[in-house]
Amino acid sequence: MKFSPNTIYHIYNQGNNRQRIFFKDENYRFFLKKMREYLLPYGDLLCYCLMPNHFHWLMYVRVLEIEIHPKSGNSEGVAGSDPFDPSGRSTRDLNNAIGLLLRSYTNAINKQENRTGSLFRQTTQAKDGWEDRTLPPTHPHYNLILQNWELYGPTCFNYIHNNPVKAKLVEKAEDWAYSSAPDFVGLRKGTLCQQKLAKELLFLV
Numbered sequence: 587m588k589f590s591p592n593t594i595y596h597i598y599n600q601g602n603n604r605q606r607i608f609f610k611d612e613n614y615r616f617f618l619k620k621m622r623e624y625l626l627p628y629g630d631l632l633c634y635c636l637m638p639n640h641f642h643w644l645m646y647v648r649v650l651e652i653e654i655h656p657k658s659g660n661s662e663g664v665a666g667s668d669p670f671d672p673s674g675r676s677t678r679d680l681n682n683a684i685g686l687l688l689r690s691y692t693n694a695i696n697k698q699e700n701r702t703g704s705l706f707r708q709t710t711q712a713k714d715g716w717e718d719r720t721l722p723p724t725h726p727h728y729n730l731i732l733q734n735w736e737l738y739g740p741t742c743f744n745y746i747h748n749n750p751v752k753a754k755l756v757e758k759a760e761d762w763a764y765s766s767a768p769d770f771v772g773l774r775k776g777t778l779c780q781q782k783l784a785k786e787l788l789f790l791v
Contacts, residue, residue, distance in 0.1 A: 600640030635765035
């Protein structure tokens with residue numbers, strides 16, 4: 587994935603072969619903890635939704651790389667101390683952090699479910715706007731990203747939160763506990779997302 591600073595991205599991935607990635611309530615909570623640990627050093631989460639076999643993040647990326655300091659925890663801990671990142675590097679970029687998050691979560695699930703192999707699809711996707719789907723594959727601008735955040739931002743925000751409704755898991759988005767929807771309607775005081783910033787950047791009323 588190619589990221590730029592001070593840019594909003596819709597980041598998502600799903601289970602390999604669309605398999606489940608969350609099996610228990612505690613799996614969702616553990617993944618949320620990993621999100622806080624590995625993502626927040628690079629920017630602000632604007633919203634998220636964890637589904638049984640996939641996830642969505644809307645993230646405002648501020649920096650692309652952070653230093654790994656010798657006296658803190660995993661995401662900014664001793665270089666090479668993370669068992670999922672034995673490289674010994676003194677810095678870590680966002681791509682690597684996302685990979686570490688998914689690998690460490692996969693390791694925990696593999697132990698829990700007595701399974702082996704990859705849990706997620708190999709490539710995590712990141713978009714910073716709409717693709718122009720009206721163009722044929724032979725066109726030089728095919729897959730061009732149209733960065734129209736006045737339209738795409740609120741649409742993406744609502745799309746992410748409405749995933750559980752579309753999947754018929756709940757009747758209302760705010761009824762799904764594993765998304766930021768309950769926070770935005772005031773049912774919960776979650777701190778993972780920056781609600782004020784989300785409302786400003788996504789033109790939310």
